[in-house]
Structures are given as structure tokens and as C-alpha cells.
Amino acid sequence: MLNTSGEQNLAMDQHWQEVERAIATASGRAFRIDRVQAVGGGCINDALCLSGGGKRYFVKLNSKDQLPLFEAEMDGLEAIRASATLRVPEVICCGSDGERAWLVLEYLGFASAGKGARRRLGEGLAAMHAQVGDHFGWPQDNFIGATVQDNRPSEDWIAFYRDYRLARQLDLAEANGAPGRLLDQGRELLEVLPRFFSAYRPAPALLHGDLWGGNWSVLESGEAVVFDPAVYRGDREADIAMSELFGGFGQDFYAAYQHHLPLDPGYRTRRELYNLYHLLNHFNLFGGAYASQSQSVIEHLLAQ
Numbered sequence: 001m002l003n004t005s006g007e008q009n010l011a012m013d014q015h016w017q018e019v020e021r022a023i024a025t026a027s028g029r030a031f032r033i034d035r036v037q038a039v040g041g042g043c044i045n046d047a048l049c050l051s052g053g054g055k056r057y058f059v060k061l062n063s064k065d066q067l068p069l070f071e072a073e074m075d076g077l078e079a080i081r082a083s084a085t086l087r088v089p090e091v092i093c094c095g096s097d098g099e100r101a102w103l104v105l106e107y108l109g110f111a112s113a114g115k116g117a118r119r120r121l122g123e124g125l126a127a128m129h130a131q132v133g134d135h136f137g138w139p140q141d142n143f144i145g146a147t148v149q150d151n152r153p154s155e156d157w158i159a160f161y162r163d164y165r166l167a168r169q170l171d172l173a174e175a176n177g178a179p180g181r182l183l184d185q186g187r188e189l190l191e192v193l194p195r196f197f198s199a200y201r202p203a204p205a206l207l208h209g210d211l212w213g214g215n216w217s218v219l220e221s222g223e224a225v226v227f228d229p230a231v232y233r234g235d236r237e238a239d240i241a242m243s244e245l246f247g248g249f250g251q252d253f254y255a256a257y258q259h260h261l262p263l264d265p266g267y268r269t270r271r272e273l274y275n276l277y278h279l280l281n282h283f284n285l286f287g288g289a290y291a292s293q294s295q296s297v298i299e300h301l302l303a304q
Helices: 016-027 064-083 115-129 157-175 181-191 194-195 238-245 252-261 267-286 292-302
Strands: 033-037 048-052 055-063 090-095 101-105 142-144 148-149 205-207 214-218 224-228 230-235
Touching: 016 048, 016 101, 033 267, 055 064, 055 194, 064 090, 064 101, 064 115, 064 142, 064 205, 090 148, 115 205, 115 224, 115 252, 142 267, 148 194, 148 267, 157 181, 157 194, 181 292, 194 224, 194 267, 238 252, 238 267, 267 292
Parallel strands: none
Antiparallel strands: 033 048, 048 055, 055 101, 090 101, 142 148, 205 230, 214 224
């Protein structure tokens, strides 16, 4: 329970003892919470800053059944960290006390993003995308927002994107009451999907998977940092497309990326195809105008 100052009364919540023990075990040193303060952290989880003994940690909390979501996020952060290309928050621990689940990360102080940070983000993303695997997908399913993301391995990108991305979202949209015209035209689009790849063969690049403006920031040192991934191996254009979906990352980012890893000329058309996945997912999560936005994109793609 948070008081009016945004701090939590520790005496009223014994669950924090489990988190303290988990942090102490992971870090190899005793940790006792002195202060819990709510911070901004998205619409799915509670986000808090834990302080104690001169240490601070960023913690996400949810009900115990959401532990798989935190485990998937931990896996994605560690995969990006292992690529040695982009900075991510260090994972401290992840667990559950039988009532709540948590993910504990290092606490990072953010600053305003300048041109240098955007350029470094573009360079780092290009380096990450250059790390190509043997097949599309990922060893385990994860989540795009709160939606399960099917990552079963495939050697065929078109089939992977059709069956495990767009078709999955269309099935969910039908269950969520999407208009029949959207569903009919969406499934018509699935049939003609190969036409968008007639002269382009994507490689299975390591993707962030949820790369919009709210999932990156800048440290006080000026270093770019990314978080909240939905990693898998797929066409690198999917990451670039999402970066443009909600306002873009700035010319310095795109210029730096293109300098190191130029985009195929057909990207401008496929950009809509890749962002359709996220628009449909937003409809399935939030409803509203995302249905009409999705249908508009589908109609434009079919017209091409």
C-alpha cells in the first residue's frame, strides 16, 4: 500500500522480506529495504524503486501468475547483454513468493537524449542486427505487451511472420470482436504475403522486438540503454519499422543505422506490414481506434 507521498509502509507488507532475501542471495551481500517508492513503469506492472544501505534497485511487481512474463523479460535482457552491442539494465533476480511475482533490475538514472545518444543507439542496434542466427524464432515463447508471442523455430521467414505473428493476432482479433471486414481483408493479406518479399531475403537477426520510444533512454553518461524487450530472431526491418510507429527516433539514429547496415529499398512498403502486427496487438490489448487503424493499413497494403 502506497501512502500519499508515494512511499510504501514496510510494516504493512511482509512480502518485501522475500524480495530482500532474493536480492541478498543474488548480490552476495545483505540487503535491507529502507524505502519503497513508486516510479513510472508502464501499464502492465507496478514499478518501484527499492532503497537500502546505499543501494537502489528497480523492481517490477505483478500477481504470481505473471512470473512467466518476468522470466521472459529477463531472458531477453540477458540475450541483448550477451550480444555486447546495446546497454541494458543488469538483471538482479526474478521470483515469486506465492502471491506476487517480481523482477529486480539495477536502478538507472536517465537524462535527456541528445544527438550523440541517438547516433550511438543506431550504431548499437545495427551491430546487434548484424548478429545473425541459423533460424527465425527463439528458444522459448515470450510476450509482446501482455500477449503471448509464439516463437517456434522456422527457416522460412514469410511462413513465420504469417503464421506466428499476423495470423495469431487476427485470430485474437476475431475473439475480441473485430469487424468482419478487417478479418476478411487481413486473411486475404496473408495469402499474398510472399509478394512483399519477391526480391528480398531477410536474415534471422537478433531483434529487440518491442522497439518503440518508451523502451529506450539515455544514461547520465550519455550512453543509450534499451529495456522491456520481446526478443526473437527475425527480419531486422521489423525493429526499424516499430521505431517509426509512434513518432520515430530522430534522423541521427536512422542515419547512423543506415551507415552501418543499409536498408533494402523495399523497406518503406514492408514497414506497414511489420507495424500491422503491433497495431493489431494494440487492438487486442486496448480496443478502440486501433481496429480502424489496422484496417486502413491492411487496405493500403492490399492496394499495393
